[in-house]
Amino acid sequence: MQTFGKTIKTEREKKGLFLRQVASALDVDQALISKFEKGDRKPSKEQVIKFANFFKLDKDKLITAWLSDKIIYTLQGEKNAENALKVAEQRIKYGTE
Amino acid sequence: MQTFGKTIKTEREKKGLFLRQVASALDVDQALISKFEKGDRKPSKEQVIKFANFFKLDKDKLITAWLSDKIIYTLQGEKNAENALKVAEQRIKYGTE
DNA sequence: GAAATATTTGTCTAATCTTGTCAAATTAAA
DNA sequence: TTTAATTTGACAAGATTAGACAAATATTTC
Numbered sequence: 209m210q211t212f213g214k215t216i217k218t219e220r221e222k223k224g225l226f227l228r229q230v231a232s233a234l235d236v237d238q239a240l241i242s243k244f245e246k247g248d249r250k251p252s253k254e255q256v257i258k259f260a261n262f263f264k265l266d267k268d269k270l271i272t273a274w275l276s277d278k279i280i281y282t283l284q285g286e287k288n289a290e291n292a293l294k295v296a297e298q299r300i301k302y303g304t305e
Numbered sequence: 306m307q308t309f310g311k312t313i314k315t316e317r318e319k320k321g322l323f324l325r326q327v328a329s330a331l332d333v334d335q336a337l338i339s340k341f342e343k344g345d346r347k348p349s350k351e352q353v354i355k356f357a358n359f360f361k362l363d364k365d366k367l368i369t370a371w372l373s374d375k376i377i378y379t380l381q382g383e384k385n386a387e388n389a390l391k392v393a394e395q396r397i398k399y400g401t402e
Numbered sequence: 403g404a405a406a407t408a409t410t411t412g413t414c415t416a417a418t419c420t421t422g423t424c425a426a427a428t429t430a431a432a
Numbered sequence: 433t434t435t436a437a438t439t440t441g442a443c444a445a446g447a448t449t450a451g452a453c454a455a456a457t458a459t460t461t462c
Contacts, residue, residue: 210401211401214401226436226437226438227437227438227439228436228437228438236422237422237423237424238437238438239422239423239424239438239439239440240421240422240423242437242438242439242440243439243440245438246439248440249420249421249422250420250421252421268384268385268388271383271385271389272385272388272389272392273392275379275380275383275385275386275389275392275393276389276390276392276393276396278379279376279379279380279389279390279393280393280396280397280401282372282375282376282379283372283376283393283397286368286372287365288365288368288369288372289372289397290394290397290398291365291369292368292369292372292373292376293373293376293390293393293394293397294394295369295370295372295373296372296373296376296377296380296390297387297390297391297394299373299377300377300380300386300387300390301387304307304308304311304377323407323408323409324408324409324410325407325408325409333451334451334452334453335408335409336409336410336411336451336452336453336454337450337451337452339408339409339410339411340410340411342409343410345411346449346450346451347449347450349450
């Protein structure tokens, strides 16, 4: 169950690349990529797609990881988090009623 | 499976109150409450709690509805929405690994 | 159906949050 | 200990959102 950050960090290391290199390939500041990897900045969807292309990762999987990061972010510190997820799931599946 | 807006609207009508009255009781602009009810403005958590108290609703339930609104908002238009929810659920239950 | 009342909508400003960038600090490697 | 890599902090700019108000629309009442 990967976060976006861990995924791209692992991938980068697999390929033996430095942040600097990814940064220049994607034209994104390397400090920013470092932050993506550590999860203290959230990339835009366009950036997620850039990463997926660059690392040849399944786009949907990477987007899913990124979305789940965002969900978890909005739920942080909420004790009703789990219930909210269940409710959201029902609402998405069957519509809000 | 209620949204925050529907919940407070229903509750208000149950009690036969006008927006104006709720607005003055909670000290919130009535146009804003109208927007909350229709779901085109998202209340703060403090406001959610105000509503729960005022209508004597279960705080956790109302917060859950409000959180699920926010989740659905972040997932809007995403085809990976359902998967992202499942992933988020796993991560919250068992931690991110 | 006219007047009064209730609700909704549109728009603007201010406040809040988020982004990307740069420089400095830290950590790791050679 | 020098060099290279990564992380951190802080800031300015940009984007997003909230709340306020007025105007428009809808609903109710007589």
